[in-house]
Amino acid sequence: MSKKLSIGSMLSLIIAAALLVTSMFFPWWGMKFYAPQYPEGLDIIVYPYTLAGDIDIVNGLNHYIGMTEFSNESFPELPYMKYLVIGLAFIILLIGLLRRKKLLYVGIGLFTIGGILGIYDMKRWLKKFGTELDPKAPIELDPFVPPIIGENTIANFVTNSYFTTGAFILGAAFICTLIPLWLERKK
Amino acid sequence: MKNWIPAATGLVAGALAATVFFADFSSGPSGSATNENANKTNAEKVYVPYGEHDDYYMLSSGGHSGQLFVYGVPSMRKLRTVPVFTPDPATGYGFDDATKKMLGGFTWGDFHHPAISETDAEYDGKFVFANDVANNRIAAVDLKTFHTADIMSMPNMGGPHAGTFVTQNTEYIVMPTRFSRPLGGDYASLDQFEEKYKGIVSMVKFDQETKKFDLGYQIMLPPWSYDLSDAGKKVSGDWIVMTTYNTEFATTNLEINASQNDRDYIVLLNWKELEKKVADGQYEEINGAKVIDPTKVKGSIYAIPVAKSPHGVDFTPDGTRFIASGKLAPLMTVFSFEKAMEAVKNEDFTDEKFGIPVLPYDKVMEREVDPPGALGPLHTQYDDKGNAYNTMFISSEVIKWKIDTGEIIDRTPIHYSPGHSSAAEGDTASPDGNWLVSLNKIAKDAFLSVGPSHPESMELIDISNDKMELVYTNPVDPEPHYAQIIKADKIKTIPIYEKDEKRPNSVWSQEDTRIERKGNEVHVYGIAMRSKFIFDAKSKRPDELTVKQGDKVFIHLTNIDLDQDITHGFGIMDYNLNYEVQPGQTNTLEFTADKAGTFPIYCTNFCSALHQEMSGYLLVEPK
Numbered sequence: 001m002s003k004k005l006s007i008g009s010m011l012s013l014i015i016a017a018a019l020l021v022t023s024m025f026f027p028w029w030g031m032k033f034y035a036p037q038y039p040e041g042l043d044i045i046v047y048p049y050t051l052a053g054d055i056d057i058v059n060g061l062n063h064y065i066g067m068t069e070f071s072n073e074s075f076p077e078l079p080y081m082k083y084l085v086i087g088l089a090f091i092i093l094l095i096g097l098l099r100r101k102k103l104l105y106v107g108i109g110l111f112t113i114g115g116i117l118g119i120y121d122m123k124r125w126l127k128k129f130g131t132e133l134d135p136k137a138p139i140e141l142d143p144f145v146p147p148i149i150g151e152n153t154i155a156n157f158v159t160n161s162y163f164t165t166g167a168f169i170l171g172a173a174f175i176c177t178l179i180p181l182w183l184e185r186k187k
Numbered sequence: 188m189k190n191w192i193p194a195a196t197g198l199v200a201g202a203l204a205a206t207v208f209f210a211d212f213s214s215g216p217s218g219s220a221t222n223e224n225a226n227k228t229n230a231e232k233v234y235v236p237y238g239e240h241d242d243y244y245m246l247s248s249g250g251h252s253g254q255l256f257v258y259g260v261p262s263m264r265k266l267r268t269v270p271v272f273t274p275d276p277a278t279g280y281g282f283d284d285a286t287k288k289m290l291g292g293f294t295w296g297d298f299h300h301p302a303i304s305e306t307d308a309e310y311d312g313k314f315v316f317a318n319d320v321a322n323n324r325i326a327a328v329d330l331k332t333f334h335t336a337d338i339m340s341m342p343n344m345g346g347p348h349a350g351t352f353v354t355q356n357t358e359y360i361v362m363p364t365r366f367s368r369p370l371g372g373d374y375a376s377l378d379q380f381e382e383k384y385k386g387i388v389s390m391v392k393f394d395q396e397t398k399k400f401d402l403g404y405q406i407m408l409p410p411w412s413y414d415l416s417d418a419g420k421k422v423s424g425d426w427i428v429m430t431t432y433n434t435e436f437a438t439t440n441l442e443i444n445a446s447q448n449d450r451d452y453i454v455l456l457n458w459k460e461l462e463k464k465v466a467d468g469q470y471e472e473i474n475g476a477k478v479i480d481p482t483k484v485k486g487s488i489y490a491i492p493v494a495k496s497p498h499g500v501d502f503t504p505d506g507t508r509f510i511a512s513g514k515l516a517p518l519m520t521v522f523s524f525e526k527a528m529e530a531v532k533n534e535d536f537t538d539e540k541f542g543i544p545v546l547p548y549d550k551v552m553e554r555e556v557d558p559p560g561a562l563g564p565l566h567t568q569y570d571d572k573g574n575a576y577n578t579m580f581i582s583s584e585v586i587k588w589k590i591d592t593g594e595i596i597d598r599t600p601i602h603y604s605p606g607h608s609s610a611a612e613g614d615t616a617s618p619d620g621n622w623l624v625s626l627n628k629i630a631k632d633a634f635l636s637v638g639p640s641h642p643e644s645m646e647l648i649d650i651s652n653d654k655m656e657l658v659y660t661n662p663v664d665p666e667p668h669y670a671q672i673i674k675a676d677k678i679k680t681i682p683i684y685e686k687d688e689k690r691p692n693s694v695w696s697q698e699d700t701r702i703e704r705k706g707n708e709v710h711v712y713g714i715a716m717r718s719k720f721i722f723d724a725k726s727k728r729p730d731e732l733t734v735k736q737g738d739k740v741f742i743h744l745t746n747i748d749l750d751q752d753i754t755h756g757f758g759i760m761d762y763n764l765n766y767e768v769q770p771g772q773t774n775t776l777e778f779t780a781d782k783a784g785t786f787p788i789y790c791t792n793f794c795s796a797l798h799q800e801m802s803g804y805l806l807v808e809p810k
Contacts, residue, residue, distance in 0.1 A: 057750045060717055064796055138797055 005099040009180030013096030013107070016176035019169050020089035024048050024082065026166035029122070031146070033058065035156045047166065048081040065155065066137025067129055077121065088114060092177060104180055111177055122148055229658045232649060235262040243611055243672045245624060246301045246315050247645075250666030253296035255317065255328055260611065260622055260672055263647055263661045271326045271335050272296020272319050279756070279766025280335070284741075284775040289338045297321035299668040300351050300415075303330075304395070308355040308420040308506070308616035312677030313395060316360050318350040325351065325362055325391055325400060330678050339400035341389045342474040343370045349413040350389075355424050355616075359403060359458060362389040363429050367410030371474045377438040384410035387478070388429070390458060404465040404477040406456065409541040410436060412445070413454075415499045415566075420506030420616050423524045425459040428509050430497040434540075446515055450492040450548075452540070453500055453511055455527065460487040482542030489531060490540060492548040493520055494555075499566035499607070503575075503590060504616050508553065510575060510590070512564035518557040519564050519577055521590065527551045556593040558586050566669075568610035570620030570650055576613075578605035578625060585625055585648060587655055599655045601646055603629040607669040610650065614671070623648045623655075626667045634662050643667060682751045684771030692743035693773040697724040702732070709734045711742045715755035715768055718797035720744075720788065730803030736783040736810045745773040748794075756791030759805055767792050783809035 005013075024047070033042040042061075043053030050072055059069045072078055088110060095103045123145075131143035139155070146152045152159045235241055241259030244266075249256050253273030257266045273295050274281025281290045296319035303310040314336070317326040323344040329336040341347065345366030352361045367384040369375040375383040386408040392401045416429040431452045437444030464470075464484050470477040481488035493500075494516030502509045502524075511520045530536075530546045538545040563581030570576070574596060577586045583604055587597045605627045611619040630644040642662035649656040686695060694700055694712045700721045703710045711732060713722040721729045722742075734740055746755050746768035757776065758765040761784075768774050790801035 054750075057748075060748055060750065060753075063717075138800070 003101050003184070005096075005101055005104065005180055006183055009104075009183045010096045010099055012176045012179040012183070013092050013104075016173045017089040017093035017096065019173035019176060020085055020092065023166040023169035023173065024085055026169060027052070027164050028166035028170065029148075030162055030164050032160045032162075033157045034160075035158075038157075045164075048085055049078055051075075051078075061157075064137065064139045065141045066134030066139075068132065068134075070129065075125070084114070101184060104184075108177055108181070111174055115174070119148065229649075229656065233261050233263060233647065233659045235259070235264075240675060242675055243622070244675055244678055245609065245670050245672045246303065247609075247626070247663075247667040247670035248298045248301050248317065249664070250299065250668055251295065251297045251321070252665060253298055253319070255298065255301065255315065256663065256667060256670075257333065258645075258670075259675075260624065261647060261658070263624075263645060263659055265663075267333060269328060269333050269335070271298055271317050271328060272322070272324065272338070276765050279774070279776075282764060282776065283766040284777050286335070287777075289335065291338070291340070293322055293324075295321065296324060296326075297346075298326075299348060301669060301671055302351040302353045302360065303671050303673055304357045304393075305353050305355055305615070306357070308424070310612060310615055310671065310673045310677060311357075312673055312679065314393070315671070316351045316353065316393070318347045318362060320346040320348045320365060323347060325360060325389075327393055327398065327400065329398060331681050332684075333680070336398040337393075337400050339391070339402065341391070341402060341405075342476050343372075343385070343387045343405060343478070344368070344389060345387070347389065349416045349429055352416050352418050352427075354418040354427075354458065355420050357393065357395075359418075359462075360391040360393060361416055361418055361427055361458075362391055363408075363413035363416050364388065365412055365414070367412065370478075380410055380436050380438050386411050386413055388413070388427075388456070389476075390462075402476055404461070404470060404479055405473075406461060407478050407480050408454065409543070411452070414497065417499075417501050417509065417614070418458075419502050419509075419524070420504070423502060423506040423509075425457050426524070427456045427458055428500045428502070429454045429456070430493070430500045430511060432496040446496055449495055449516075451494075451496055452490040452545075453493045453497070453509075453522070454543070455489045455491065455546075456481065457487045460484060486531070488543050489527070489546050490543045491522060491527065491546045491551050494518055498564075501567040501569075501614060504569050504571075504618055506616070508590065510567045512566055512577060514563060514565060514580075517562045517564065518555050519567065519575070519588075520552055521554040521556065521593070522551050523553045526553070554593045556588055556595075558588070558595050558598070561586055561598075565605070566607040568608050568613040568623060569618045570610060570613075571618050572620055576608060576610060576623055576650065578608045580604050580606065580628075585623065585655065587650070596653055597655050599648060599657055601625050601627055601657075602633050602644065602660065603627060603631060605646075606667075609670040609672050611672045612674065619674075621649070621651045622672065623650045624670065624672065626670060628666075630662060633660055682770075683749050684769060686747075686749060686771055690773055692775060693745045694743070695745065695747055697721055697729075700724045700729070702726075707735075707737060708739045708741065711740070711744075713742065713744050715744055715746045715757065715790070715801075716748050717753060717755075717795045718790070718801040720757070720790075720801065720803050722803070728803075730788075731806065732788070732803065733806040733808065734780045735808050736780060738780045738807075740778055740780050742776045743773060744768050744776070746770055753794050754792045755794050755801070758789055758791040760787045760789075762786060762805075765791050780805075780807045783807045 027045045029046040031044045045053040092107050095107045127145045130145045243260040245258040245260050247256040255269040270280040280286045298317045302316045304314040315328045323341050326338045327336045345364045345368035347362035348365030350362035364387045367386045369383050388406040390403040392403040411431040412433040414430045419426040433445035434451045470479045493511045494513040496515040497511045498514040500511045536544040537547045561579050564577045565580050568576045583601045588595050605625040608625045611622045625646040627644045630641040647659040649658050701712050702723045711722045754769045756767045766776050786805040788803045
């Protein structure tokens, strides 16, 4: 017979669900490009459902090294991300309302798996864009894989990849999902 | 009870630590903003290091080059040449369809006096207007793009030298004629000068939304020559003043014959009164213009005698006085606008010329300023401390004097022969009083020689102290007449043209590019992007254009690189054609492919890497 979760745990899970939904309104990840002639930097900004920033300019520059153009259409998962995040938020909200401890583990599990898959997906795309360069490109470059976090140098560009606001909110949501574990620990 | 001791000690220690770690121990504000130039050498005053920008734009007329020269002040670096009345291969101005139509076949203009649009007698930085003394045109340059937005021809004029001046809210751009001429430029013997020849003032309106000119109305005046004018400010806001010469009606050898009278006139016009009467239908339509005779509108026109052949007449910043520069009489005359209005009220007229009441000089004149040895005063600018600055063409100097007293404060030599000068925000209601640029006609020995004709010159003078200081001299192409200096932050340029999918003839993606034939017309809807031209993405060679000899070709080209400064050029070899598309811009080039053969096409404006490869071919099949 599973124990009921406490009111504190319930609140924590409701907050987690709210944060999850909130995170979608903020960018999750970004990459900033600097070059001598772009001292102000060019931006790629990734929301869970769309790309933003100087996508056209970056594409224009990337064609020199034969990188595939990217846009919302080149990432088939983008249209589904919204539903995945809302779905996860709904599940966590439901767990909070049902207040069943066993389900809590399921929620934490789903969240963890989702996070790992997300990072794997990003890594996969970064590798694909950086290594599958058009051999006919005017400027030949060794294949490269930009890091998910941190600095990289490609030709005249120094890139900086970083998680941002949305990802931090996502992190906070995860912590809120974990808090019940601590609250419900055996005394 | 003693619990508070550790708590208080902790707080104190914390505050102390924070002070030590985070306090700012520098010696307070350095005061650089209060008197920036006080302790600088002249070299430091003009040095603007990389990464910083000038404080002001100077928009200078380019004279008979027909161009606008844009400078930065105080560095005096030239930022750009903007073609206005003259075709310019470097930008394709006058080559692409729209600008070619705007130029109307003319290949030059004579641009003398720029006027920045004003709101409440202050520059608002939206447009600058230009006069073409040679071909009776007026132009507007959009200061968002520094592109000429519209040009209009004005009928009945004989060269709008006495423009371009705007009323205090840019209601009108005032364009008085230099030469008197029979209306419409018709034939009439010079023996009939007094009867048949007229002096016309064009009152031009400009719609800032549609960016189009409209000739509001014209004022018909006696056949005098009008030299310069100015629109009033505040109390005098409804009025325009103009200087005249050749009241002698000389029709030959004006140098001598137009310099005989001891007095010429300043003409005062009430533009608001005339506007009302024109609206009431009190005008005659002549060659498409609504022409009003001000002598038939009581209270709209007066004349004041002034020392011989004056050049500039300029309202003081507060609009209560106007100062005429004598040119041939070596003195500046301060007139009181209020006293002029008083004479008008009392109908205190000494004379009447061509039906124009003449006001009594002695009563309207407030002061004559005649610095010893100063010759050839041409033009007046102002500072924020009640001083006037006059250029002296013949004695080659700038004279600083107090308007209220006529006291001469300082004189500085100029190299050589200044025409106009321009002070920072110097003809607005609130001049800045820090910089004055003297626009000089003769450079002679100032720079390394480039042959018998030398460049003109500009001299930057620091006027922030009582004593003027000549800071810098730089050469300039022929030929600035007047310039205006505007605070840099008032001009708000756009970085790129916004993507507008509804724009006629524009194409924004490779798939939409196409070549369409309609009879013997070939329309190319193409794009320029780094580093290629695409005329038809589906064809075997997207950058090949094949037409038949005699075809009329229209190349509609859109630059889809929405990245600042990535401008693409488009030149066709042996066809004498070149134009450009700036980021996000669509432009059309129209020509007849009358020469058969093979003609390389290439990007002429260095755009980015692989610019050299950005090319294609025009193939013209022989008949």
